[in-house]
Amino acid sequence: MDNLIGCPEQKLNEIMVGWGEKPYRSHQVFNWVYHYGIRQFGDMTNLSKALRKKLEERFYIRLPRIVMSTPSRDGSIKYLFGLEDGQEVEAIWMPETDRKTLCISTQVGCRLACSFCLTASMGLKRHLTSAEIIGQYLAVNADHTEENRVSNIVFMGMGEPLDNYDAVCDALRLMVSPEALRISTRKITLSTSGLVDRIERFKSENLHVNLAISLNATDNPTRDQIMPINRKYPIEVLLDCLRTYPLKPSRRLTFEYVMLKGINDTDEDARRLAKLLRNIPSKINLIPFNAFDSADYQPPAPQRVQAFQDYLIGKHYSVFVRKNRGTDILGACGQLALQNS
Numbered sequence: 282m283d284n285l286i287g288c289p290e291q292k293l294n295e296i297m298v299g300w301g302e303k304p305y306r307s308h309q310v311f312n313w314v315y316h317y318g319i320r321q322f323g324d325m326t327n328l329s330k331a332l333r334k335k336l337e338e339r340f341y342i343r344l345p346r347i348v349m350s351t352p353s354r355d356g357s358i359k360y361l362f363g364l365e366d367g368q369e370v371e372a373i374w375m376p377e378t379d380r381k382t383l384c385i386s387t388q389v390g391c392r393l394a395c396s397f398c399l400t401a402s403m404g405l406k407r408h409l410t411s412a413e414i415i416g417q418y419l420a421v422n423a424d425h426t427e428e429n430r431v432s433n434i435v436f437m438g439m440g441e442p443l444d445n446y447d448a449v450c451d452a453l454r455l456m457v458s459p460e461a462l463r464i465s466t467r468k469i470t471l472s473t474s475g476l477v478d479r480i481e482r483f484k485s486e487n488l489h490v491n492l493a494i495s496l497n498a499t500d501n502p503t504r505d506q507i508m509p510i511n512r513k514y515p516i517e518v519l520l521d522c523l524r525t526y527p528l529k530p531s532r533r534l535t536f537e538y539v540m541l542k543g544i545n546d547t548d549e550d551a552r553r554l555a556k557l558l559r560n561i562p563s564k565i566n567l568i569p570f571n572a573f574d575s576a577d578y579q580p581p582a583p584q585r586v587q588a589f590q591d592y593l594i595g596k597h598y599s600v601f602v603r604k605n606r607g608t609d610i611l612g613a614c615g616q617l618a619l620q621n622s
């Protein structure tokens with residue numbers, strides 16, 4: 282038996298056509314599951330009883346279980362999900378006046394060993410399935426009233442999304458499909474640490490969601506030290522790959538830059554960053570490091586962050602300083618899951 286949540290449209294279609302059903306029947310099933318939130322095949326009243334029984338014998342419909350939801354003083358809510366094999370992952374719901382953003386996880390742990398990231402200390406336990414990825418969104422929405430439903434999704438929780446390539450692409454396809462969740466590609470952001478071979482492959486997926494690159498350094502020795510993936514794909518190789526990324530008109534790449542005091546926050550770094558991103562349609566998010574107990578790093582002083590931002594703005598970049606959301610509820614990547622493991 283498979284979870285119907287996360288099942289690719291084409292696969293469901295093939296199964297149902299194999300049962301002698303018309304192709305539009307799979308659209309009806311998707312409509313019940315993703316549009317009306319129906320979780321029992323028996324409630325899909327426009328399907329014959331015989332078909333409902335076949336579906337029941339082949340599929341189940343299950344969302345990740347919310348083990349804990351912790352509200353923060355800043356209004357965000359951290360969700361801890363229990364998975365069927367007992368593993369746990371987290372997502373964070375962040376309200377702003379014009380949007381409600383959900384940050385979701387794609388793996389239990391991560392193998393990329395970035396030195397500023399708490400999830401890295403778990404290593405990779407396993408990939409999430411497409412059901413578990415999309416299920417975080419469905420479960421959080423079910424926990425909110427209409428006006429607080431998620432409007433934007435960012436793949437920036439636990440794990441490197443492109444390291445779990447197939448499940449992430451299946452989940453993205455369901456998110457943007459007119460037959461499933463119908464979310465605009467403009468409202469979904471996939472973040473990567475820079476797996477160049479996977480970015481190359483992603484270029485031809487025709488998904489057109491926003492791409493964010495976790496850059497975090499402006500020279501190879503520093504990036505080698507804080508993001509070991511840089512030893513395989515150094516900065517110039519990564520940026521070359523991004524120069525040919527197929528962007529829709531008026532869209533830009535986002536560069537995430539976690540600021541670590543004394544490591545990557547100097548005036549020289551700001552100058553190098555401006556040079557590196559020249560001729561790449563980009564916006565830059567500066568994220569002062571969100572310290573955790575065992576961390577080797579500190580966030581820079583607010584004046585340092587301001588000076589860094591001002592320099593880049595002076596070079597005509599769009600630069601935003603991202604607040605750390607949910608710091609009072611352990612908002613840094615991986616912290617809540619670790620605390621409970």
Ligand code: SF4
Binds near residue numbers: 391393398400
């Ligand atoms: S920052 Fe992202 S890619 Fe790096 S170890 Fe953490 S979860 Fe993995």
